[in-house]
Structure formats: C-alpha cells, structure tokens
Amino acid sequence: MSIELLSPAEMAQADRKAIEAGPFDGMGLMRNAGAAVAREVLRRHPGAERVHVLCGPGNNGGDGYVVARMLAESGVPVSLWASGEPRPDSDAARAAGECPLKPMPLAGFSAQAGSVIVDALYGAGLSRPVDGDCARAVELVSALGLPVVAIDLPSGISGESGKAMGPAFRAGLTVTFARKKPGHLLMPGREFCGEVALADIGISDPIIEGLGVQTFVNCPELWLAEFPVPGVDTHKYRRGHVCAFSGGPASTGAARLSALAAARSGAGAVTVLSPGNALAVNAMHLTSIMLRKTDDRDELDAFLADRHPSAFVLGPGFGVGEKARAFAMAVLASQAGVGGLVLDADGITSFREAPDELFAAAANAMPAFVLTPHDGEFARLFPDLAADERLSKPDRARQAAARAHGVVIAKGPDTVIAAPDGRAAVNPNGAPWLATAGSGDVLAGLVAGLLAQGMPAFEAACAAVWMHAEAGVRFGPGLIAEDLPRALVPVLAELVAMRCG
Ligand SMILES: NC(=O)C1=CN([C@@H]2O[C@H](COP(=O)(O)OP(=O)(O)OC[C@H]3O[C@@H](n4cnc5c(N)ncnc54)[C@H](OP(=O)(O)O)[C@@H]3O)[C@@H](O)[C@H]2O)[C@@H](O)CC1
Ligand SMILES: [K+]
16 A cells, blocks of 8 residues: 555654665665656756755755756756755765765855756754745745745645645645655645655555554545445345434525435435424425434434434534434434444534533444534534644544544545544545535535445545545536535446446
8 A cells, every 4th residue: 555644753764664674775765765856857847947956954955965966967957055064974965975066055045037946955854944044045936936846845844744834835846755744635735745746765565564654645545445335136225224314494405415415325215304394395305315303302212213224414504502412412322223423513513512421422332423523613522632733633633533432524625534543544635616515514424325334434434535525626616515416426436346346
C-alpha cells in the first residue's frame, strides 16, 4: 500500500531504517531525492531562463545543493542562494561540497520574470515561523508571481498539520519522497503545495509497513475490500434497512435527502420516520422510500421490535432538544440488532450540554456510532479539543473518536475520518461544489446505507466521504444536494467493478 501518510517523525524513522538496511546511505538518499526534483524541474520548466535554488541549513537544503548541481550539469543557468551554512560533517555539507556553484547569501536574493524557484529552505524540519531573509524571499517570489517547485514541502508549511507557520511559499509543484505527509492534504497545506509528485528515493515498502503508521490517504485502496457488493441470491432486507428521522412539517427535506442517499448506496429498504404532523408532507415526496409515524419513544421502540432496522440517521432537519436526545439514546440502547447510528447536525447539537452522557451510551452500545460534525458542531461536543491550537486535525479527530467511542467524520475541505483505535484518514478529493445546503444530509445517509450493509464503521465512513466528494467533483459547478444521489451512480458502478474485478 502506498496510502500511508508519514509524519515528519515517521519519515525520519523511515530514513534511518532505510540507511541501516542499505544499499543507500544518507547521502545516497539525498542524491536520489535531489535527482528526482531536478528531473521534475527539467520536465516541467524546459524553457526556464534561470533556476534559482534557495537552500536552508538542514537536509532540505542538502537536497537543494544536489538539484543545483544536477541542473547546472544539464546546462541550465542556475543561481544558488543559502540562508546559512550546513552543519559541518552533515550530508547537507557533503552535498554542498559536491556542488560546483558557490552559494550567495539569501539576504541579497533577487530574481527576474522567466525564472523558476526551487524552494529548498525548510522541509520536514521546519520548527518555527519563517522570518528574516526567508520571509523576504517568500514575499519577493510571490510579488513576481514566479513558479515555485518545493522540495518535500513548501517552506513555512508544517508537514504534520498543514498549517502555515507564518509566511509560506505557494508552490505549483511539490516533490516529496517515499510517501505523502499529512500536510500535503490538510488545509491550507493542500493549497500551498500545488500538485504533489511522489518520488521513490530507495525507501522500500517493508520499511514503511514496519512503522505502524495510523494515518492514511482516504482512497478506495483503504476500504474497497470491505465495500458491500450484493450476492445474486440477496433480497431487499438482507441489503440492510436504513431509517432517517424526519423533522416537523417545515423541515422534512433533509431527512429525505439522507434517505435517498442511503437507498442509492445500496441499502435494500429505507424508511423515513416522521412526526404525525409531517406525514402528509413526506408522503407527497416519497415513492420507493417507506414512511412510518414515529412521534415518541414508544412508537420508536415498537418499530425497532417490529421491523429490525439496520441503521439510523438522526439529526438532519430534526430540531434540537429532548426528543433528539431520547431517540438517539433509544437507538444506542437497542439490543434488536441495529448495526449503526449516524448522528449529524441537530442530533449533534442536541448533546451540547451533556456530551458525556452520549459518549457513555455509545461506549456500551451494540450499534456502531458515527458522528459527522463540521467545525462548529465539533466545538459543541469537544470544546477543549477544538480550542487546542497545538493539535493537527487528524489528532483532534482521533482524540474525539476515542472519547466518543465512535467514528468521527470531521468535515471540511480536508475532511478527516478517525476511529477510536487511533486510525485516521485524510480525504484528498474534496471540492468547493460540495459546500452547499443539504450536502451533509446526503453524506450522513450514505454512511448509514453502508453501515446497514454490514460495512465496518471506519471503512463505511471513509467510503462515504470519498464517494460523496467524488460525485461532487465529477458533477462540478451548479451542484445542489438533490443532484448528489444521482451523481453517485457512476462512482458506485466503478467501485463495484473494481471490487469484483
Ligand atoms: N536522510 C534523510 O534524512 C533525508 C532527508 N531528506 C530531506 O531532508 C529534509 C529534512 O531535513 P532536516 O531534518 O535537516 O530538516 P530541514 O527541513 O532541512 O530544516 C532543519 C533546519 O532548519 C532550521 N529551521 C527550521 N525551521 C526554521 C525557521 N523557521 N527559521 C530558521 N531556521 C529554521 C532548523 O533549525 P533548528 O530547528 O534545529 O534550530 C534546522 O537547522 C526533508 O524535508 C527532505 O527534504 C531527503 O534528502 C531524503 C533523505
Ligand atoms: K522546502
């Protein structure tokens, strides 16, 4: 698998293990890294009038010296600038020694239109905000609008969290090594990196596999093996029965969007559970989806005992308050074989005063529990984690999942899915078109649909997030939530083909 996301510490460990295992020593890895970057610069910018290579004092700078040497050997006009001397006897110092160009002090950096910048100031070792000469270089390059190729990471962007630590280069291309880092996918890092190219520098797959990495790119490889494909002998209830709780007469649409998405995901049967006073409104808009009056706990319990549903969506358009809390607790307490509860929107907000009550119920529950908060909802349930600026988004979601005893889908342009066991996945294919009313209701329904078909909760959440984003990206401008269930069809068809192929 090449879907692991390595933290800077894990990457340093991979470097060490690769050096121990051979055949490359640190210098060999650095030469491979520099060669990969030089190749990309030549390929992408064949007409560059001059390449300015900006080197920092660490190994990122070391890669830069290799790039400068190789480009100069290829006949490219190169200017070399350094922010400081590499540590004596380091690989970076050796790379500088092999480079025939004499670096100029970064304090005097200037460049002209037609030039390309190679950013080798800081990579995995960024330890504080970029300032001084480096910050001035970032400003100048940005003012001139010069194309930037970043080595490993754009200087100023944290590889761990994707946060911009002060000024940062905006790269058109970032060349990274062995595996991507979380900062390549997390915002705003994803935007600062531009396209990310992955280069093999001689760190083998078994070395990465031995690291015990817990953070992944959310892509089909992560969950396809668990993706439900019905057998030929199935019947509708074996494909799972999803229920979506509807709000009152003026807010029924959200539950129907969830219901429709659950149906599209492959659930065999879907029921909207509606207050009596909203039955008529719901009935007017439902065809294949069933409808049942559910006004109170007794009616819900009767339904549970009577129909043995497999998964629930609670929250979209439901209203905040005691009824949401009671219904969520009833589903979590159910011993009737319910496979999962997806708590979204108003369902989440209803527990703002008493999140621990909810988490305690989830800890003892048979149904899998999935929470789908956007940032505001996340802060209502986990105010301390939301306020902790030191946490990356995956670490925040991981801690929330452990506390909630459920899978957390922390939504946003860089949605993160985390499980109580510490696994986290960062979604790479989010698109601005998905930021539209009702989009979250569709996502909640999709998760429930996959849970109902027996997919484990973390994998179901990851698959739903990816499919939702993929459908949105393919549809593109003009997308409204009503389009999403239909837009899922070609995505589903491809997944089923991949799964069966
Ligand atoms: N064999 C290997 O390991 C391989 C590694 N590879 C490459 O190495 C890179 C990682 O190298 P690295 O660990 O030396 O870190 P790097 O990013 O160069 O920075 C560290 C230096 O910068 C300094 N510094 C940090 N922030 C600063 C700031 N804001 N302002 C000023 N100074 C700042 C920091 O100072 P300190 O924090 O120690 O005070 C230290 O001196 C990695 O990204 C990849 O490109 C590849 O060649 C493959 C083989
Ligand atoms: K860099």
